[in-house]
Amino acid sequence: MDKLIIQGHEFNSRFILGSGKYSLELIKAAIESAGAEIVTLALRRANTKTEYNILDFIPKNVTLLPNTSGARTAEEAVRIARLSRELGCGDFVKIEVIKDTKFLLPDNYETIKATEILAKEGFVVMPYMYPDLNVARDLANAGAATIMPLAAPIGSNLGLLTKHFIKIIIDEIKLPVIVDAGIGSPAQACEIMQEGAAAVMINTAIATAKNINEMALAFKLAIEAGRKAYLAGLGRVLNFKAEASSPMIDFLEDK
């Protein structure tokens, strides 16, 4: 069986679902349509006026992946990660350290520092990063469980702008490479899975779709298709020449 293995934890699904931007009632259905086994969350100030909590809408068998969104430094990311773990939902953490408020690009240097600290504390550390091979190596050495390079700016749906650099990381780093941020369509998810991404994370592309459930399902199928294509091995490419698919003998040329 082809499983996604993150630091010894096994998953059948390669679809990590972000839970931002939905109404709470839609989240459960989206998770089910996606077949997602990992769902991201954020930590924020509690509001006593809100009757329901997002945890009431996430099936119990789903692994929760709290992010450190809001952190601008490694220190803040570490603080958020520790607080999230205290909520009692496991050791997974997606590190996100963002100083740049315009493009929301991750700060790779602070991300490495936070990864090192949290990995030593026993967290399963999944750092979100700008796709730079040197940084990916540093993250691996710092104890990261996966590498999560961005495809395009968060929430943009722009697609695989960094595809070539993600591919370099996939080829060079032994850890699972999970493409996070910017994927806007199932075709793009399929394409990067074909290239050997271990999983993809999708949020905005589904949350802003006209039909959330159908789009969650479309991504699920695309991710599965891309994975199968990767395992099958893509056919070779011919440049500036052709090769007939049908036999060229035994019929008209004999006359």
Add this chain to the structure above:
Amino acid sequence: MQINGKNIILKNSKTLEDFLKENNYIVGRIVIELNGEIVSKDKYSTINLKDTDVMEVLTFVGGG
């Protein structure tokens, strides 16, 4: 004292546990940071809040 960035006046001395109950927080859904330190749930009944305390009451919300 300060809670989630807002100043409030503690009418009388009370434990953290009593404060959370009075304010309808669901203990299983929150984490407390008091003066920069995480407070584990088994300590809620033993901590007395003070007027100088700075507290964060946090929970999970949707996020990507």
